[in-house]
Amino acid sequence: MQQNDCLLSIYEILNAHFGNLRWWPADSPFEVIIGAILTQNTAWRNVENVIIRLKKADLLSPEGIRKVEDHVLANLIKSSGYYLIKTKRIKSFIHFIYEEYGGDLDIMFAEDLWSLREKLLKVKGIGEETADSILLYAGNKPIFVVDTYTKRILMRHNLIHTDATYKEIQRLFMNHLPHSVPLFNQYHALLVNTGKNFCTVIPQCDGCPLHT
DNA sequence: CACCAGGCAAGTA
């Protein structure tokens, strides 16, 4: 089976099973970005309450975060874990957008996809997955997000080797699928959802411990 | 009680 057929088959199976997952759950691009940083190696359920808390404090805007003091922000996001380092990461991103774009996300997202990606990666606290999540889910850019579930699922299906890099995995998807924002959006969401649930929805991996 | 969760950067050799 060709890799592109395989990737499309997996998508069709998962999509039929789970339906439209409607990612990313957020009211604004800025909320997506804050959520992307807060959910790093953290269960999403621990992030949800923090998002609500930030919204009530009227802090889900570049200006709001820019003005709030570190210890206040740290206290608000505490229950999402890694709260001291995440405070620094959020603040370093805010510093970046004010320095480069006057705090205007529309100006940031007007920039070329791959050059913006390079700039995001230079911000301390934004790695490849967070950068791509921001680009896809906040900026509606056609880029594929790779996470630990993605790698694990592809490894179980012998579509990649164990030491495949982030870039290689991303290229596998982007070389064999149409560069469609809705497709990339839903596909990554389906892979994460699969990792959180069970492997039996994929016939080829019948019985394999996909979620371990 | 142990283990995991929608990573990342800094330190070491």
Next chain:
DNA sequence: TACTTGCATGGT
């Protein structure tokens, strides 16, 4: 370059 460690709370 390749490998290890710290970061931290909350649910199962």
